[in-house]
Every structure is written in structure tokens, then in C-alpha cells.
Amino acid sequence: MNLDGRVAVVTGAYRGIGRAICLRLAREGARVVVAHLSDGEEAEAVVEKIRQDGGAAFAQRADVTIGSQVEELIDVAGRRFGSVDILVNNAAVTNKAHMSWTEITATDWDYMHAVNLRGCFLTFRAAYTYLKESGHGRVINISSGTFHTGQARMLHYVSSKGGVIGFTRSLAREVGPDQITVNAVTHGAIRTENELEQFPDQGESTRRLLDLQSLKRRGAPEDIAAVVAFLGSDDSSFITGQTINVDGGWAMH
Numbered sequence: 174m175n176l177d178g179r180v181a182v183v184t185g186a187y188r189g190i191g192r193a194i195c196l197r198l199a200r201e202g203a204r205v206v207v208a209h210l211s212d213g214e215e216a217e218a219v220v221e222k223i224r225q226d227g228g229a230a231f232a233q234r235a236d237v238t239i240g241s242q243v244e245e246l247i248d249v250a251g252r253r254f255g256s257v258d259i260l261v262n263n264a265a266v267t268n269k270a271h272m273s274w275t276e277i278t279a280t281d282w283d284y285m286h287a288v289n290l291r292g293c294f295l296t297f298r299a300a301y302t303y304l305k306e307s308g309h310g311r312v313i314n315i316s317s318g319t320f321h322t323g324q325a326r327m328l329h330y331v332s333s334k335g336g337v338i339g340f341t342r343s344l345a346r347e348v349g350p351d352q353i354t355v356n357a358v359t360h361g362a363i364r365t366e367n368e369l370e371q372f373p374d375q376g377e378s379t380r381r382l383l384d385l386q387s388l389k390r391r392g393a394p395e396d397i398a399a400v401v402a403f404l405g406s407d408d409s410s411f412i413t414g415q416t417i418n419v420d421g422g423w424a425m426h
Contacts, residue, residue, distance in 0.1 A: 174406040177202035179309075180254040181405065182247065184208045184237055184296060185264030187216040189365035190315065193394030194261055195219050197402045199228035203259065206250045207232040210264070229254075237264045237292030238284075240299075247299040257303035259405040262293040262337075263315045267367055270330040282329045289333035293340055301348075310353035311405045314341050315397070316416065318361040321424035334359075338416055345414030354413040356404050361420025363392040387422025 181198045185191045187209040195205045196219070205223060207230055209216040216232035223230040231253060235246040250257050266288045269281060293314055297304075304310030317334040324331055338357050345355040362382045364375075383389050400419055403409055418424060 174201050174402050174408055176259075176402070176406060179203045179258040179405070180206070180250060180256050181259035181261060182206040182208060182250050182257055182296070182300065183261040183263055184235070184292065185210075186261075187212050187219060187232075189367055190360070190363060190394045190397050191261075191263045192219050193398040194263060194401050195230065196222065196226075197395065197398035198259065198261075198405060199223040199226065199230060201402050201406070202228075203405070204229040204254045206230070206246070206254070208235050208237075208246055208264070210234060210236050237262075237296055238287040240295050243292075243295045244299045247296070247303065251303055256307055257300045258307040258309060259311045259313070260296060260300045260304065261313045261315070261401060261405075262296055264292050265289045265315065265334075267330075270327050273326055274328045277329050285329040286333045286336065289330070290336040290340065293337060297344065304353050305348075305351045308352055309407060309410065310348075310351065311409075312341075312344070312353060312355040313401050313404045314338075314355070314357045315401075316341075316357045316359045318359045318418060318420045318424050320359060321418060321426050341416065342414045349413060354404070354409065356409070356413060357416040358397060358400050358404070359416055359418045359420070359424075360397050361386065361392055361418075361423045363394055363397065365394060385423050386420065390421065392419070392421055 181203040186207040220230045235242045316337040320335045341357040
């Protein structure tokens with residue numbers, strides 16, 4: 174999965190799955206733009222780790238719900254690194270995702286969709302020219318395994334992540350002639366900082382999760398990053414419009 178010379182923009186990249194994706198793409202040779210909103214110090218730590226390992230990266234703050242900030246993100250990436258070859262739409266709202274449909278307000282619904290779904294559209298729209306000129310443009314959208322399971326008490330989240338898969342399929346049809354591939358990755362329960370914050374009783378939650386999975390180990394951010402690296406490489410050049418599920422054999426489709 175040689176990514177030498179490629180430029181990758183990863184949103185929601187300062188920790189968890191986003192961090193692992195940045196580190197893996199850099200390890201494969203890509204120059205990485207670590208896009209973040211919440212924590213500049215953690216984003217800079219990702220950049221420093223990549224540089225210590227001999228890679229090239231920089232951090233850029235951007236709210237994916239605001240078109241002007243997304244356009245600036247892509248513009249800075251192009252000016253500093255010369256192109257955008259790989260776009261990873263990983264930014265997502267996960268807090269306030271667990272609630273009954275009766276508790277979800279219209280504001281909750283709109284914000285969840287603005288980040289999780291509209292953000293994918295805005296970043297792609299901003300990066301399209303670079304991706305087309307690349308000749309091997311890759312778009313990888315991070316969705317969720319909850320789309321496959323129809324998870325209860327997450328209606329706004331599951332709906333937005335299902336929209337990401339629809340976005341992936343339709344866009345792949347339109348930009349295939351431009352030699353841009355568009356794929357999605359769904360994942361199950363991955364042990365991240367966010368999970369530890371939401372579910373501090375890891376013993377009980379791990380037992381419940383392993384009962385659901387075919388593979389009896391916890392998923393790690395690196396498991397997702399490996400698939401993203403494959404989809405960003407020339408090894409996946411004849412794959413588009415697809416959803417790869419990485420969840421240890423929980424949902425099978």
C-alpha cells in the first residue's frame with residue numbers, strides 16, 4: 174500500500190480512529206493534513222508523532238459544517254503540499270448519540286446530520302478539483318456499523334450514518350469517470366478515548382460486546398486505519414461505491 178507522494182486530508186483527526194488513520198497513512202508514505210475542531214494540542218501531538226517517524230504533516234482547524242472553513246482547509250492543504258489525493262471524512266458527532274427518539278430535539282437532529290453527513294458533502298465539494306486532477310483520487314467516508322444493526326436509541330446518529338452510505342454510493346456513480354473512487358467503512362465498537370469516557374465500566378461492556386462478535390477481541394482504531402490505507406492505495410483502484418464493515422463479525426451483510 175505504497176502512498177509515497179500522496180496527500181491525505183483527514184477530518185476529525187486529533188484522536189481515536191482519526192489519529193490512527195493519520196499515523197497509518199503517514200507510515201505508508203502519505204503527507205497528512207490533520208484536520209480538527211476540538212483540540213489543537215492533541216492534533217499537534219499527532220503531527221509531532223508523524224514528523225518524529227520521518228513523515229510530513231501539519232494540523233489545520235476546520236469546522237466541517239461551515240463551507241468557508243472547509244474551503245480554507247483544502248486550500249491550505251493544496252498550497253502547502255501541492256495536491257489532495259486522499260480525502261477521509263471521519264469527523265462525526267458521537268456525544269449525545271445515545272438517547273430515545275422522544276428525547277431528540279430538532280436541534281440535536283440537525284446538528285448530527287450537519288456534522289456527520291453534510292460535512293462529507295462540503296469537504297468533497299471543496300476537494301473535488303484536486304481529487305480529479307490527481308488521477309487517482311480516493312474518498313473514504315467513515316460510517317458506522319449501527320447502520321447494519323439498526324441500533325435502537327440512536328435514531329439521529331444511525332440515520333446520519335446511513336446517509337453517509339447513500340452519499341458514498343451515489344457519488345461513486347457520478348465521479349467514477351473522473352477516476353475518483355468513493356468508498357465507506359463501517360465499524361463496530363472500537364476502543365477509543367470517547368468510548369472510555371462514555372462507558373467507564375469496560376469490564377461489563379466488553380463482555381456484552383464480545384458476545385455479539387465472532388472474533389473475541391476488542392476492535393482497535395488501527396483495525397479501521399488499515400482498511401482506510403488499503404482504500405487509499407492503488408490496490409483498491411477497481412473498488413468504488415462499496416461499504417467495508419470492520420466489526421469482528423458482529424453484523425454480516
